[in-house]
Amino acid sequence: MRLWCQLKTCPAIWLSPLIVLIVAAQVQGRVSPFADPYVELDAANAAAVVGILAPLAALMGGIDGMHLRRAGHLMWGTARPRLITAMRPPLLTAGITSLFAVLGIFYHAGTVFVRPGFVVITVVVLTAWCLFGTGLAHVLHPALSLPLGFAGCYFGMMFARSTLDPDWIRHLTGFWVTAMDVNTVLSERAMVASGVFAAAVAAAGLLLLCAPWTRAPHLPRSGWKRRVTLGAACAGILAAGVAAAAPTVLTLGPTPLEERANETICRSESPVVCLWPEHESKLEAVSKTSAEAFAAWQQFGITQPVSISEYPAPNALDLHVSLLSRDEDIAASLAYATLLRLGCPVRTVDQQHEFARVSAVLLLESGVTLAPATLRTAERDAGAASAAEKAAVVREYLAKGAQSCTP
Secondary structure, eight states: OOHHHHHHHOHHHHTHHHHHHHHHHHHHHTOOSSSSOOHHHHHHHHHTTHHHHHHHHHHHHHHHHHHHHHHTTTTSOOSSOHHHHHHHHHHHHHHHHHHHHHHHHHHHHTSSOSOHHHHHHHHHHHHHHHHHHHHHHHHSOHHHHHHHHHHHHHHHHHHHHHTOSSGGGGGSSSOOOOOOOTTEEEOHHHHHHHHHHHHHHHHHHHHHHHGGGOOOTTSOSSHHHHHHHHHHHHHHHHHHHHHHHHHHHTTOOSSOEEEOOOOOEEEOSSSEEEEOGGGGGGHHHHHHHHHHHHHHHGGGTOOOOSEEESSOOTTSEEOOOOTTOOHHHHHHHHHHHHHHHHSOOOOSHHHHHHHHHHHHHHHHHTTOOOOGGGOOHHHHHHHHSOHHHHHHHHHHHHHHTGGGOOO
């Protein structure tokens, strides 16, 4: 079949407006709630479109298989090998669908320099389910194969992500919706596991695709017995794919995330400030605010740390900022991190009240003006206290120490 003839009958061409609409809705609906552009998060959110496109790819693959079955290309002699003749339509369909999905990833991330894993897994998963749908259409009637391929893929994607236990099963589908932040990245182990399972899905599809012209002596010639045997073989292939992928993700939790590598950009002053590349423009503001804040807090016995970092280093003070952080926001983050490191863990309501009061004292001493409309009772008490009372509140809180706090 010529390429032009395949394009005229390709379901991905006819359904391209729907595919574009799905990708656009996913990109617009997954706008990052954070003000900062984080390529990893944006790419992961856009790649989640595979959860909707994969069932559609299985359906379109089934339409390709229906066309091949009705035309009889796999039963009669062809100029090309029959497997190549059978694979060209679903691969064309998967290629067009993957193109729209990958363009959506690039658009949402704002760059083509995303992790290759997002692109590779998206293409592999869509291609695997398209081949599976095509193979299913070769052995079952279209009235059964089309809804079965679509519904099986859809419910597999959705239920594996939300309801199936143990947790590692949800990492095999390539459909990730995660609570990622700037400190985390998608685990490569989840990507590898998804690729392994997608390969098993593709292998099952190829088995079904070869079945109409295969004359293996161990396969029954009766129609229903042949279908049962093929179904059992496909189930075995999928089970083997799960068994091969499971060891890779067994230790992952409910979300396939792992700690981001230390890629911070540092400013060598006192203290040393290290921020993620996305926050490089805030280096000067953080250095200035931290120097002023710790100079004001020395009267309470709070010493300046050696380094302040967004990466959780052992001897560094943890800091969380964004591109919209003002000086008072940076000071609040510094006060919060300092009290968590030196003071008591916040567990009870009384401890929360005391924590808020001490935080307000530190912010006031660092020059931050607290808006009256947003003040809580503890913060009003801190604002009305004298200098001696403020110092006593902070010193008493820090003197308790994390070891002497009652849970």
